[in-house]
Amino acid sequence: MSSMIDLLKKRRSIYAINKEIPVSQERIEEIVGQAVKYVPSSFNSQSARVLILLDEQHDKFWDLTKETLRKLVPEGQFASTEDKMNSFRSGRGTVLFFEEQAIIEGLQQQFALYADNFPVWSEQSSGMLQLAVWTALADEGVGASLQHYNPLVDEQVAKEWNVPSSWKLIAQMPFGGIAAQAGDKEFAPLEVRVRVAK
Template sequence: MDTQLLDLMKHRRTIYNLGRNVQIPQAELYQYIKAVIRHTPSAFNSQPVRAVVLFNDNHEKLWDIVETALEEKVAPDAFLRTKAKISSFRDAFASILFYTDMDVVQAYADNPHLATYQYQEYNWAEEAQGNAQFAVWTGLEENGLGVNIQHYDPLINSAVAAQFDIPVSWQLRAEMNFGSIEKPAAEKEFMDDDQRFKVFD
């Protein structure tokens, strides 16, 4: 069997130590990210995933927003550790905001021809998110970049929406950082196969 995809999946890891030593032009990265998401599958080809790619000062503004939001929520004696964590995300080359367009989800849920599945469209939109995030993550790793995903929504939603002019119907689902790999990930552990898989032949 061809194992090219599997090999890429094995290489894909969460990288927390990211830098800005990236040689790929920003415009090329943006076009690549768009193409990967465009070709990511979604139920009924509903295409509910939206993405906002932030470079340079805009990337830093995102993590300034996160830091400000958390400073209001985290106890002062614990905030220094939180601030250091946010600074590590700010040190990355760029970030991607992944959104779900809830107008699309609702339209499919309300479609009388899909009445049997109307409550599933919300679950399928999440599947589309997972597909898109995994595909982009793996693709960036294939190109020598490190990636991590964060979830500060809904704490930052309104401030981010105001800063980047996000449509009301877009619901923030994840914040992905990427950049040069400054320190590789540790070894990954796996649970026993018999706790995860069954086969009937």
């Protein structure tokens, strides 16, 4: 059995993905569901919400995102943006991560002393969920990366997939079979990043 650190080492940003995943779609749903269930949240708020887009729905999301960006990126610079959108579309699915704002607002009212902190804690909890899903996918041999095209696509996503208005889109994770491994990664010295007081 792999240790948590071994699993974290395995998780990388995989941009070269394809539609041939080594596990079933049901396994993907199980991984995401178990992560949503067990990742901690402040005050046990359980504010995380996800939408898993598979196959044609996944393709539709990246087509929608590409067309949204086409309106914003200068025409002469759009080719690289289009290539990037097509690379994400080449995958099998996308996990959309949301946070339920009604829960956060309810906690702000209930615990006014901490009101300013709840949106921050919500983002932190979402980050933990994203890492948990990403790492679990990597452990199954599924490549993924984390993207942030919100809030540009929020309105279209809500309309296309009937997403409640209280769900705030936080991040998008395209995933698929690994067509090419990630390159070498450089790390800043731990002596600069970690201090120990004894």
